[in-house]
Amino acid sequence: MRPLLFPLEALVYGPPYAGLQNLIRSPEPLEAESTWELITGEKPALYNLVCGHWPLWPLRWPLLYAKMKQDHVLGIAAHYDVSNEFYELFLDKKYMFYTCADFNRGDETLEEAQQNKADFILKMIDPNPGQKILELGCGWGSMLRRIHQHTGDKENLHGITLSKEQVAYNDEHNGFQVEFDDFITRQYEPETYDTIFSIGAWEHVRPKEVAPLAKKLYGAIKPGGKLVKHFFCRVPDRLFATAICSQIYFPGSIGSPYRANVKAFEEAGFRIVQRTIHDYRPTLRAWFDNLVANRERALELVDVHTYNRYLTFFPVSWRYFDDGMGMLVRWVMEKR
Ligand SMILES: C[S@@+](CC[C@H](N)C(=O)[O-])C[C@H]1O[C@@H](n2cnc3c(N)ncnc32)[C@H](O)[C@@H]1O
Numbered sequence: 001m002r003p004l005l006f007p008l009e010a011l012v013y014g015p016p017y018a019g020l021q022n023l024i025r026s027p028e029p030l031e032a033e034s035t036w037e038l039i040t041g042e043k044p045a046l047y048n049l050v051c052g053h054w055p056l057w058p059l060r061w062p063l064l065y066a067k068m069k070q071d072h073v074l075g076i077a078a079h080y081d082v083s084n085e086f087y088e089l090f091l092d093k094k095y096m097f098y099t100c101a102d103f104n105r106g107d108e109t110l111e112e113a114q115q116n117k118a119d120f121i122l123k124m125i126d127p128n129p130g131q132k133i134l135e136l137g138c139g140w141g142s143m144l145r146r147i148h149q150h151t152g153d154k155e156n157l158h159g160i161t162l163s164k165e166q167v168a169y170n171d172e173h174n175g176f177q178v179e180f181d182d183f184i185t186r187q188y189e190p191e192t193y194d195t196i197f198s199i200g201a202w203e204h205v206r207p208k209e210v211a212p213l214a215k216k217l218y219g220a221i222k223p224g225g226k227l228v229k230h231f232f233c234r235v236p237d238r239l240f241a242t243a244i245c246s247q248i249y250f251p252g253s254i255g256s257p258y259r260a261n262v263k264a265f266e267e268a269g270f271r272i273v274q275r276t277i278h279d280y281r282p283t284l285r286a287w288f289d290n291l292v293a294n295r296e297r298a299l300e301l302v303d304v305h306t307y308n309r310y311l312t313f314f315p316v317s318w319r320y321f322d323d324g325m326g327m328l329v330r331w332v333m334e335k336r
Contacts, residue, residue: 029307061239077163113283135158207254232280278328
């Protein structure tokens with residue numbers, strides 16, 4: 001079956017998609033360094049030319065739409081509900097952030113780099129006790145924990161996630177007000193929150209949902225309140241050929257372009273008062289190394305295809321940022 005699928009998928013979705021699926025379907029766990037090299041290494045010019053144009057432009061959106069018919073909510077759950085212990089094998093121990101860290105010097109450990117990121121975002125949020133704060137896509141409650149350390153206030157910290165495993169983890173370890181809900185379709189009470197923030201969850205908001213959600217969030221924030229957003233987005237406006245590969249890792253999700261985000265938030269009424277750009281690549285490499293170091297335990301927790309999917313996910317994402325297709329940004333936006 002595997003040898004048959006490869007040429008078929010290469011013809012329809014392009015060689016990178018077919019190549020990745022072929023690697024993931026390997027009956028054996030992938031060898032670490034050769035997989036990293038294969039995915040991140042330079043390719044011959046002819047290969048790049050073919051991959052840059054395949055699927056052909058008129059077919060790109062229809063093929064992507066067909067793939068995106070996969071349930072968005074289930075797709076998110078499928079990615080995050082693998083098992084909490086599996087994620088513990090490669091994320092930092094203190095916070096369990098599943099988002100880009102700040103390797104400011106370059107030689108920090110993942111733990112130190114995630115602490116740098118938590119401190120950086122804390123300054124952006126600048127929380128005070130008594131302020132009602134909501135995180136969209138709160139993961140394992142990492143940033144909520146950092147805010148709680150700072151303010152001592154737990155009652156006013158709220159989070160939303162589409163992962164049941166994360167809700168259970170929060171209830172057991174943190175005790176914040178974390179709900180299982182979809183922050184895109186949710187109805188928000190007007191002028192309820194002093195601050196809404198989101199770290200690495202906006203990537204799941206599809207392009208057509210960006211503007212309506214920006215307006216909804218504007219309405220949910222108190223006058224003078226703010227929205228803090230850490231997210232990566234597509235640099236080119238145009239959908240590039242390899243974008244279809246995202247469906248392997250996040251079925252039903254597709255990122256939005258940077259400029260569309262600026263337009264949507266400014267039109268909703270926000271003023272973007274702080275913008276910074278960050279480098280995701282060292283974090284991806286650190287997660288990859290941690291997963292490889294814990295390969296045996298990982299393979300006790302998940303099947304070989306899931307292991308292979310993650311082992312390819314990190315170098316694929318590394319390549320996406322290295323090629324300048326995606327950009328990791330942090331914004332502070334004020335409600336005017
Ligand atoms: C990459 S993780 C980031 C988690 C956390 N913010 C962190 O920094 O580690 C993305 C999170 O967004 C959540 N998420 C994605 N789309 C969502 C949606 N539409 N509604 C609610 N949660 C969502 C996922 O369940 C997950 O918790």
